[in-house]
Amino acid sequence: MNTVLEAGTRPLHGRAPEVSALRHAIRSAHRTGGLRISFEGTPGLGRSRLLAEAGAVAEASGATVIRSLHEAPEVFDRPLVVLLDDIHCSDAADVRALAQVRLNAADVPVVWCTARRWGRPNSPLDVALGSLPDPHRLFRLRPLDDRAAREMAHDLLGAEPEGALARMVSCVSGHPQALRVLLEGLLEEGRVEVGTYARLTSSGLPEKFRGLVRRYLQDCSPSCDHMLLVASVLGTHLAFGELAEVLGTKPSRLLPDLQEAVVSGLLSQDGDDVRFANGLFRNVILSAVPATAQAAVREQAHHYRAAPRGTAAEHSGRRTPHVAYDFSARPARNLMALPPLNGNTAAPAPRRLPKVVTVLNDHPAAAARNASAEGHAAPVAHGIPGWDRLTEKQVVIAGLTVQGLTNKEIAERLYLSPHTVNYHLRKIFQALSIRSRTDLVRLTHTDSAGRGPAPETRPAAG
Structure with a gap:
């Protein structure tokens, strides 16, 4: 379990409800006696940054702040704010430390501020915190809205982005970490000219941003990596039946990889629409697929889309149904290998198209x-x-x-x-x-x- 970093100097954009809840909880701790606030989200949406903000607010109010259960003092004489990041990675030792902190802080109000990755299984510390009698408020973090993303870009660049750079900022789709890494990478490579406005001086994504996407992929299993490579060739939105056909697998076997990709933050889900979390993530993944392999995958997809209705597959009752996704927790394996794409370009046997042609x-x-x-x-x-x-x-x-x-x-x-x-x-x-x-x-x-x-x-x- 990671400890929480100190708050940064840049303002926190687009998180007004969360920050307001933190301030209210910390300032009213004397009256409430105890409260739990949790932040949950996929990688890069700012969970750790919110905990750092909570620490700054708590210290300004005069509360005692601890950022690790294992480094807590034995006596508390002021309200206590406990900041715990990545609690999905905790173990039994953390639970024992939690019990000791509760015992030592029995006479003071405690605000528990925790952060975890959405979709991961409950850890021992999750279970222990869930048993606390304190009121609990959960925030599921979403991407920033357009206004907050533009304000964040202005702070990072020192000027309003325009033209191609503004379009690139928009393509990040409000992902805070991706936006920060993108702009920092462009500045470090000298590819942004900052004056009254900030403008791109050359095209392409910085290596720092590509490295971020590769780190996200490292949390995915080989089969999930393979699925993302193929999906990047086919388009921004995922058509479940077509993707399963091109991968040569059954739809039911594809579900765990789709679930894993959503939990990793590389894909996003809005109702039954599953797509790449942003266009730049897809571009980086697509760049890893050789042009000849892209052509072969698109050829497979073309045959699938063009297959006539009323074929033998229809009479055999074989068709790919529409699937609504509800992705819950599944541990992601930390494997880096990317299996090669199947180079077989032969057309698949004709089969009936599903009635949803996406x-x-x-x-x-x-x-x-x-x-x-x-x-x-x-x-x-x-x-x-x-x-x-x-x-x-x-x-x-x-x-x-x-x-x-x-x-x-x-x-x-x-x-x-x-x-x-x-x-x-x-x-x-x-x-x-x-x-x-x-x-x-x-x-x-x-x-x-x-x-x-x-x-x-x-x-x-x-």
């Missing part, structure tokens, strides 16, 4: 083309602001909605639940800045009318 390249036209092949008339709406932010699944759902299908009908056609369809519709409305299905129909029809009729295709001469 195209993994990022071009909207590809989503529309594949949706049409499945009988879903997905609109191609290049002129609608926000359309490029829709996932491929949302493009298909938008197309079926425009056709007049109800949520229940869309759910039956796509092997989803009506609740999931409703979730995606809310995301579609939010991305397109509309409020209803009627607005969606009007928007797509207006866009179609604005483009005019499709040009006539003439047969080739001769």
Whole structure:
């Protein structure tokens, strides 16, 4: 179990609710008698930084602060704030030390501030702290919002980023550690010019950032690494059936690796949408795949997408169902080996496509083309602001909605639940800045009318 570092000099952005709870708990410790505050999140979201902030607040209020159970004094005469990081890594010795601290601090109020990695199994110290009678407040940390990420970038650079650098900051998707390492790496390599604004002077990711992603991969098993390599070739969003097909495995065997990648922080989950946590993570992983291997993987995916319906696989009852993910704890093994990709480029046997055709390249036209092949008339709406932010699944759902299908009908056609369809519709409305299905129909029809009729295709001469 790691001890907590001292607070840094830079301000803490985007964590106002957490910091407010810390201040209130520490300042009201005399009245409450005891309280437990926990921070939980995937790597790099700022758990340790929040504990450091708690230490600074506690010391400013005059409380006694300890950062290790094994270095606590024997007598306490002031309120006590205990900061414990990475408690998922604790052991029986930590539990014994906890019991001794509780005994020595029996006459003073205690605020327990702990941090752990989300998704890891409960440790002995987790169990012991969970048995305390003190009120408990848990914060599950999320990525920073756009405003907080821009403010953090301004602090690190000394100026507002613009142009390509601003777009790069946005691509980090609010991941605090990734943003800090990215900007520090660019500055150390002399690739940022800082004046009234901060600008990139050369393209590419700094080696310091690539090293961070490699360290995240070190926490993953070889099979998880392999899955991430292949997924990076296929696109930002993961289509479960297609990924299992390309990997040559059963969907049920893929679930532990997907779970592990989410716990590691390399993938993120929003409802049933699983994607790379940010585009720059995907770019680093993709750069490790040789171009010839990328071509072979895309060829496999192409055959899977293009397989006709009504094949022998359909009659045998073989199809890949839609899977909703609920990733809970699973220990990640600390192995570094990355197995090579299978170089076999032979086309797989024809099989039925699942009714959810989620195209993994990022071009909207590809989503529309594949949706049409499945009988879903997905609109191609290049002129609608926000359309490029829709996932491929949302493009298909938008197309079926425009056709007049109800949520229940869309759910039956796509092997989803009506609740999931409703979730995606809310995301579609939010991305397109509309409020209803009627607005969606009007928007797509207006866009179609604005483009005019499709040009006539003439047969080739001769």
